[in-house]
Amino acid sequence: MTETKSPFLDTIFLLRKSGCITVFSTLHEISKKEEQEAGDYFEAELEKERLEFLSTEIHCHKEAAVWAAKVLYYSAQLYLIRENTAKDLDKLIPKLKIPSDTSSILSADLSLRFLPQIITLMQTADPYDPLVKILEDILTQFHYSGIGYHLNLEKVNWEKELEDKIYRKLYLERIVEKKAYALAEIPYINQLLLADFGLYKDTYWRELKIITE
Numbered sequence: 001m002t003e004t005k006s007p008f009l010d011t012i013f014l015l016r017k018s019g020c021i022t023v024f025s026t027l028h029e030i031s032k033k034e035e036q037e038a039g040d041y042f043e044a045e046l047e048k049e050r051l052e053f054l055s056t057e058i059h060c061h062k063e064a065a066v067w068a069a070k071v072l073y074y075s076a077q078l079y080l081i082r083e084n085t086a087k088d089l090d091k092l093i094p095k096l097k098i099p100s101d102t103s104s105i106l107s108a109d110l111s112l113r114f115l116p117q118i119i120t121l122m123q124t125a126d127p128y129d130p131l132v133k134i135l136e137d138i139l140t141q142f143h144y145s146g147i148g149y150h151l152n153l154e155k156v157n158w159e160k161e162l163e164d165k166i167y168r169k170l171y172l173e174r175i176v177e178k179k180a181y182a183l184a185e186i187p188y189i190n191q192l193l194l195a196d197f198g199l200y201k202d203t204y205w206r207e208l209k210i211i212t213e
Contacts, residue, residue: 008034009041011076012069015114016045021076027092030073035066042066042110049106055166061107067096068108068142075118075135079125093134096141102167105144112138112145119149144171148178158188172196176205187211 007028015021042065050058074092098104119135126132139146143153144167162168172192175183183189190211197204 006034006037008070008073009037011073012038012111013041015072016110021114023077023080025081027074027077027081030070035070038066038069039063042069042107045110046107049110053166053170058103058106058166061098061101061104063098064096064104065107065110067094068111071135071138072111072114072118075115075122075131078131079118079122089131089134093131093138095138100141102164105142105167106170108142109145112142115139116146116149144174147171147174147183148180150182153183158186162189162192168192179205181208184208185211187213 007022007024008030011022039060039062043060043062046058046060046065071093078089078092096104096108115135116139119132119139122129122132122135136151139149140151140153143151143156162171172189174180175189175193184193184205185208190209193205193208194201194210201208
């Protein structure tokens with residue numbers, strides 16, 4: 001994607017292309033046209049990633065993808081621009097009011113996978129920043145994007161959470177990629193990982209404990 005002169009779109013395009021993020025001096029309101037363009041962009045991006053897991057059942061949930069992009073964009077801007085913004089946090093970082101399913105989770109992840117880095121920066125700057133709790137609550141709901149970041153997931157029913165085969169495969173792969181020990185040592189997930197590793201457990205993850213309880 002080329003530069004669009006839209007702070008929102010340019011921020012998202014640059015982040016996904018190079019892992020860099022631009023912080024502007026003022027908060028810009030996102031237009032419906034920008035949301036539509038972002039939705040089309042994420043649809044194409046998810047299609048590229050979908051080629052890796054070859055599922056015809058997963059499609060881009062544009063509402064979830066655009067919502068997540070707005071959360072990421074405003075979070076990055078709010079990292080530096082905090083003057084008179086406290087009253088607007090709920091408006092700038094709204095909750096997503098749609099059911100979580102594999103399509104919405106993977107669509108939102110196109111942006112939310114970058115959120116842990118922003119939260120970590122905010123915590124370093126101010127551990128009592130109220131925005132940190134708001135963003136952590138979002139990651140707790142979309143915890144696939146938070147793998148590797150410490151979240152309280154004690155209430156998750158993992159058998160139900162991972163019943164979709166595609167989502168389970170991707171979830172386990174990201175746990176291995178991030179070396180997320182806290183998740184990998186949950187008994188149910190540990191069993192799934194060991195079953196996938198088979199005789200090659202030490203090749204994939206030598207240090208991982210085998211949980212027998």
